[in-house]
Amino acid sequence: RILRRFKGESFQKDLLGSETGPLKYLANVNVLTTGFDAPNVDCVILLRPTASPGLYYQMVGRGFRLHETKNDCLVLDYGGNILRHGPVDAIQIGEKQSKGGGNAPAKECPECLALIHAALRTCPDCGYEFPEPEKEKHDDHASNEGVLSGEITDTEWDVEEVHYHVHTRRGAAESDPRTMRVDYRVGFNQYQSEWVCPEHSGWARKKFEKWWSDRSNDPPPDSAEDAVKLADAGSLSIPVNIVVRKIGGEKFDRIIKYTLPPEKPPAVGELVETDMSLCEKCLNSGYDDGFELVCKNGWKPGGDCSHFEGVTENNPDTDDVPF
Incomplete structure (x- = not known):
């Protein structure tokens, strides 16, 4: 069942009607976020972001009522709200920004290049209509942030x-x-x-x-x-x-x-000029450890690595300076 309420519209006493049977899923838009009491709710899915710490707390709180049929409540946050506000028992409330006396935000009209207020949707000089800003949508995956501290x-x-x-x-x-x-x-x-x-x-x-x-x-x-x-x-x-x-x-x-990796790379001070190879797995040089070719991460050709490309590299610590 899907419910929605427009701004300013009052609640109905019986939202679901008298003929509605038991529901497993109930999606709503601005209807059940506040003032809804169903203690048996054991999963709350947040499919919208909110900048309001109070609204965030109330939405999650729909599932925090005690009920004999549940032991816990699963909160799935697709709107980044837990990261934005913190756990519901330790909500971070930022300081209210003062209006200040700085310059008003402005933008340039792409049609007549006039500088106008950033909030205007239509240019007062030429009538150009700005496209509606793309609204922030929910994420593809639920947040892994802890909803409780x-x-x-x-x-x-x-x-x-x-x-x-x-x-x-x-x-x-x-x-x-x-x-x-x-x-x-x-x-x-x-x-x-x-x-x-x-x-x-x-x-x-x-x-x-x-x-x-x-x-x-x-x-x-x-x-x-x-x-x-x-x-x-x-x-x-x-x-x-x-x-x-x-x-x-x-x-x-x-x-x-x-x-x-299973083996550590050779000590940098022990490297000498030699024929080396680039490991295709990690793109780092390989060295002859006395038995076989090994890259700096311990991978060996023919095993976990696929192939090596031959290169020559000079050791920066080779002691061949004539003094």
């Missing part, structure tokens, strides 16, 4: 490539330790990030040393800059996939698990 969601991502950067905390003093930011590309323009701490001391440094040793045959560097240089030179294994944990109400996700 503390709710844990783990997602596995295949890693396509990795980027490394020196990161300085905003407002940090020049003497403060820096970190290395690691960005894992897991989809088109989609990244998961983590920060490791080569310049810190104590527990953070020990955690970095373990993180580095799991991926590299080079000793852990002491600076973020050296860590990035070694990583860009191929010193680190690239994970095949990662598991990212979201906790409802927390600002940042965390990477809790990595699947690393």
